[in-house]
Amino acid sequence: MKVTVVGAGAVGATTADNIIRRNIAEEVILLDIKKGFAEGKAQDMSQTAALLGFESKITGVTNDYSATAGSSVAVITSGIPRKPGMTREELIGTNANIVKTVVENLVKHSPDIIILIVSNPMDTMTYLALKSSGLPKNRIIGMGGALDSARFKYQIGQKLNAAATDLNAIVIGGHGDTTMIPLIQHATWNSVRVSELLSDDEQADIVQKTMVGGATLTSLIGTSAWYAPGAAAAAMVESIVRNQGKLFTASVYLEGEFGHEDIALGVPVIINNKGWDRIVPMSLSEDEKELLNKSADAVRKMNQVLSD
Ligand code: NAI
Numbered sequence: 001m002k003v004t005v006v007g008a009g010a011v012g013a014t015t016a017d018n019i020i021r022r023n024i025a026e027e028v029i030l031l032d033i034k035k036g037f038a039e040g041k042a043q044d045m046s047q048t049a050a051l052l053g054f055e056s057k058i059t060g061v062t063n064d065y066s067a068t069a070g071s072s073v074a075v076i077t078s079g080i081p082r083k084p085g086m087t088r089e090e091l092i093g094t095n096a097n098i099v100k101t102v103v104e105n106l107v108k109h110s111p112d113i114i115i116l117i118v119s120n121p122m123d124t125m126t127y128l129a130l131k132s133s134g135l136p137k138n139r140i141i142g143m144g145g146a147l148d149s150a151r152f153k154y155q156i157g158q159k160l161n162a163a164a165t166d167l168n169a170i171v172i173g174g175h176g177d178t179t180m181i182p183l184i185q186h187a188t189w190n191s192v193r194v195s196e197l198l199s200d201d202e203q204a205d206i207v208q209k210t211m212v213g214g215a216t217l218t219s220l221i222g223t224s225a226w227y228a229p230g231a232a233a234a235a236m237v238e239s240i241v242r243n244q245g246k247l248f249t250a251s252v253y254l255e256g257e258f259g260h261e262d263i264a265l266g267v268p269v270i271i272n273n274k275g276w277d278r279i280v281p282m283s284l285s286e287d288e289k290e291l292l293n294k295s296a297d298a299v300r301k302m303n304q305v306l307s308d
Pocket residue numbers: 006007008009010011012031032033034037077078079080081082088091095098102117118119120122143144147175224225226229
């Protein structure tokens with residue numbers, strides 16, 4: 001299978017690196033607009049094959065979409081990241097133009113492609129990609145909830161001194177500091193409810209730290225994070241390419257599910273070789289529904305900017 005990663009910056013390169021190291025796809029095309037940038041990163045990564053022992057091939061190209069022809073999956077990471085003090089929403093103008101053009105070019109060369117959107121503000125970019133491409137809704141997937149859920153598990157693991165892999169916990173809603181909803185009442189450690197093991201204050205602290213997880217890293221590093229975002233995108237690509245049917249929170253187009261429509265919002269979905277195959281229903285409390293409504297309102301407002 002062939003996978004294209006657009007944007008050879010921090011997140012794109014890390015995504016590609018994870019894909020080739022784990023032989024998820026036989027062929028990876030890394031594309032960037034900056035001359036020579038993707039070529040250089042791809043060569044550097046290729047030179048790790050002898051050391052790490054993988055067979056995947058990676059080729060870097062400068063804005064040459066003909067090289068992406070026949071891709072089964074593309075991950076779009078092109079755009080600008082946020083700087084300390086910026087919200088994801090402030091990136092909208094620049095990234096909307098980039099994402100729209102990139103999607104058009106990808107679809108032209110790979111009409112059956114499944115597209116994973118990473119560029120921020122991700123829910124709005126996912127909505128834009130769907131509306132501008134006219135692709136079936138199942139083939140446009142926004143990556144954000146998978147990362148936020150991994151960060152949520154990290155915070156719970158820190159409090160319980162537990163392995164993140166033993167935790168079951170998801171974040172739904174928009175992929176923004178104030179729009180994401182870490183579902184602490186649903187979180188379990190093996191089959192024990194986390195809420196039975198931690199005080200209210202400890203639970204509130206986990207939720208708060210998860211919501212500012214990205215911003216915390218941005219202020220520490222000076223730009224937004226890439227290791228966990230790249231790992232999250234690669235895990236979703238793997239579920240598509242290997243038809244694993246894994247459950248992720250992903251931003252997908254809703255048509256009444258969870259009480260919302262005409263919006264891309266983070267909900268639990270099964271991901272396989274069809275893209276997102278189906279939305280997994282959950283029973284939410286009245287408080288959680290209220291939070292989801294507020295989150296959807298904020299994302300809708302952001303989507304409105306696209307038509308202003
Ligand atoms: P970066 O600045 O390191 O890389 C972006 C790359 O995109 C650059 O190499 C740039 O040359 C390239 N680019 C710009 N316009 C392009 C175009 N038209 N065609 C092809 N390439 C183009 O940024 P980073 O840190 O990799 O972040 C990328 C995006 O991902 C940002 O919008 C960031 O906010 C977002 N992000 C989203 C996450 C999520 O969970 N959804 C998590 C982390 C970052």
